[in-house]
Amino acid sequence: MANAPAEFPAWPGGAEVAVALTFDVDGESAWLGEGQENERRLTLLSQGRFGPTRGLGRVLDLLAEFDISATFYVPGHTADQHPDTVTAILARGHEVGHHGYLHRGTDALDAAGQRAELEAGLTALGRHGVRPAGYRSPGWELTPENLALLTELDFSYDSSLMADDRPYWQVGGNRPLLELPGHWSLCDWPYFGWTPYYGGLLADPAAVERIWLDEFESARQDRRAVTYTMHPEAVGRGYLILMLRRVITGMLSRGRPWFATHAQIAALAAKPAG
Numbered sequence: 381m382a383n384a385p386a387e388f389p390a391w392p393g394g395a396e397v398a399v400a401l402t403f404d405v406d407g408e409s410a411w412l413g414e415g416q417e418n419e420r421r422l423t424l425l426s427q428g429r430f431g432p433t434r435g436l437g438r439v440l441d442l443l444a445e446f447d448i449s450a451t452f453y454v455p456g457h458t459a460d461q462h463p464d465t466v467t468a469i470l471a472r473g474h475e476v477g478h479h480g481y482l483h484r485g486t487d488a489l490d491a492a493g494q495r496a497e498l499e500a501g502l503t504a505l506g507r508h509g510v511r512p513a514g515y516r517s518p519g520w521e522l523t524p525e526n527l528a529l530l531t532e533l534d535f536s537y538d539s540s541l542m543a544d545d546r547p548y549w550q551v552g553g554n555r556p557l558l559e560l561p562g563h564w565s566l567c568d569w570p571y572f573g574w575t576p577y578y579g580g581l582l583a584d585p586a587a588v589e590r591i592w593l594d595e596f597e598s599a600r601q602d603r604r605a606v607t608y609t610m611h612p613e614a615v616g617r618g619y620l621i622l623m624l625r626r627v628i629t630g631m632l633s634r635g636r637p638w639f640a641t642h643a644q645i646a647a648l649a650a651k652p653a654g
């Protein structure tokens with residue numbers, strides 16, 4: 381599938397780099413989406429629940445302190461189980477994007493299943509008056525069928541693919557779709573997530589802080605946009621909120637970032653020729 385870098389005018393306010401802080405509010409959905417057997421695993425589910433019930437508040441307070449607008453990708457199940465979560469995100473002026481309903485991996489579903497998951501997510505967010513313009517696939521896997529559904533269902537952009545570290549146009553479908561790429565190295569989960577029986581890394585936050593600030597410096601030199609992906613159940617732990625604070629202050633001391641939502645960045649992208 382072809383793609384072409386998206387063209388942008390200068391970032392607003394003389395900023396050198398557009399920084400999208402994004403948060404996937406998975407809650408219990410990521411575990412429930414793996415199978416019904418997880419319904420009786422209270423510890424597993426409670427680890428997820430920490431995100432909406434505890435970690436999210438810390439994230440929202442930190443963003444408010446620095447007057448940063450962010451994008452929250454919320455599974456429909458989280459919106460249904462924790463409606464106050466969506467209310468709080470919207471009340472602080474942030475963007476809400478689509479992140480499936482029960483966080484089912486698109487590659488594990490047939491085309492009908494993928495459509496049902498997308499439509500259920502739209503319905504759940506719609507109950508909050510949200511019609512999301514953006515989508516991030518659960519678990520970061522995207523199928524050709526799902527990609528086609530995104531254009532059919534009128535999404536403006538996606539944040540699931542990784543073919544460039546600049547925003548780019550996915551062309552070749554029924555219409556171009558803007559891709560706002562992330563990467564595993566710019567996500568908290570591979571460093572700080574823990575999956576029972578599989579484990580995790582539980583990395584040193586100082587190392588991740590360095591990686592994320594080096595990526596910021598690279599993006600600043602390129603004058604490009606960069607997306608960081610976090611989960612309130614991970615980054616919302618006390619010691620990691622301290623890390624996120626240092627990352628934000630580190631960016632502010634190293635350059636002139638424009639902290640923007642994905643919608644704000646997408647709105648500036650020039651449409652591809654042809």
Ligand SMILES: [Zn+2]
Nearest residue numbers: 404406518519
């Ligand atoms: Zn997720």
